Each structure stands twice: as C-alpha cells, then as structure tokens.
Amino acid sequence: MTPAFEKLQKHLKQLPGLGFRSSERIALHLLVEKPSRLPELVAALEEAARSVRRCERCGNLAEAELCGICADERRDRAVVCVVEHVPDLVAIERSGAFRGVYHVLHGKLSPIHGVGPEDLSLAALQARLVSGEISELILALPNDVEGEATCHFITEQLPPDRAVKVTRIGFGLPSGGGVLYADSVTLKSALDGRRGYQ
Numbered sequence: 001m002t003p004a005f006e007k008l009q010k011h012l013k014q015l016p017g018l019g020f021r022s023s024e025r026i027a028l029h030l031l032v033e034k035p036s037r038l039p040e041l042v043a044a045l046e047e048a049a050r051s052v053r054r055c056e057r058c059g060n061l062a063e064a065e066l067c068g069i070c071a072d073e074r075r076d077r078a079v080v081c082v083v084e085h086v087p088d089l090v091a092i093e094r095s096g097a098f099r100g101v102y103h104v105l106h107g108k109l110s111p112i113h114g115v116g117p118e119d120l121s122l123a124a125l126q127a128r129l130v131s132g133e134i135s136e137l138i139l140a141l142p143n144d145v146e147g148e149a150t151c152h153f154i155t156e157q158l159p160p161d162r163a164v165k166v167t168r169i170g171f172g173l174p175s176g177g178g179v180l181y182a183d184s185v186t187l188k189s190a191l192d193g194r195r196g197y198q
Contacts, residue, residue, distance in 0.1 A: 059104035059121050076100045078135040088179040097188035108150040140169040142178040168197035
C-alpha cells in the first residue's frame, strides 16, 4: 500500500469503533470502489468543522448559539437531564420518553485518568442551578464508579437551600452499562422509574 493510503487508514483507525480491518475497508471503499463520494465527504467534514459547535447552554451540538432542544419553547426547561456525552443525549431523544432539556458534561470525573471537575462542564451546570431555573435534575450518568462519583460531586455542589429535586436514572439499565447502548424501551423504563438520589 502507498504512504498516503496508510496515512488515511491510520487516521480512520483513530475513530471510535474502527479497528485495523474496518479502517482498511473504509479507505479502500473511498479510494477504489467509490472515489466519486470522496469530494462530498471531504466537503461535509469541512462544513461540519466550520459550522458545528457546542450549545452555549447545554453543551449539545449546535449551529447557532443554542441547540434545537434548548431553543424549543415546548420543552420543559425546569427539568434537566445530565448526561456524559452527546451520543447519550441522542439515545434518550430517540426513545421519545423525555420532554425536558439536557446538560452534557463531556465526560465524568476520573482521577485515575486525570479528569477533574475543571475538565467537565460542571461550572456551567452550577450556573444553571444557581439561576433557579431548574426544579428537577435527572442524573443519567453511567452506573459505574466514575459515574457515581460524578453524581455525588454534583449533589454536593447544589445550592444550600436544595430546592432542586435530584433523581438518578437506573431502573432498566444494567450495572456498569451506559445510556448510549440501551434500547428505546429500556431508556423509557429507566426514565419512568427514576428514583431520588441521596
């Protein structure tokens, strides 16, 4: 194979879910089988890189100041579902079970991996909590050590009057499992069966 092909395959292999064989297959598909698709793919990647950013309020993907969910007047802004990553938000939205808004942390606390509070969008969540706009906080983080530590940290940062009801997603999700890989029925069950936290 050529150096340019190997470079392309190396970059594809760095994408989540792609190993050596998958990246090789995609590179061959784009360069040999369907080269006509390559300019469109490159243009779409460049446009997304220019246009897509984080929502100023929740951290979701957006092309304006606010994402479509935060800008939707029909959503219940008083109920905020906290998720680890954008794909978790997408999975919950796909279930159709939630009509509130979100807050994406873009990770979870993990001292072992060097991820502290300053590496997550916890300050933005704190600002939303202090503003008094939130009546319920749904913690939809993974049911693992880091997820529980992050939930604990968030509850410790609540305003002293604690007017905010805190619930924890959990029913229907396997221990150690995340929101991203759950099916729509399981997610609906988990949201419907949420319980008080701490």
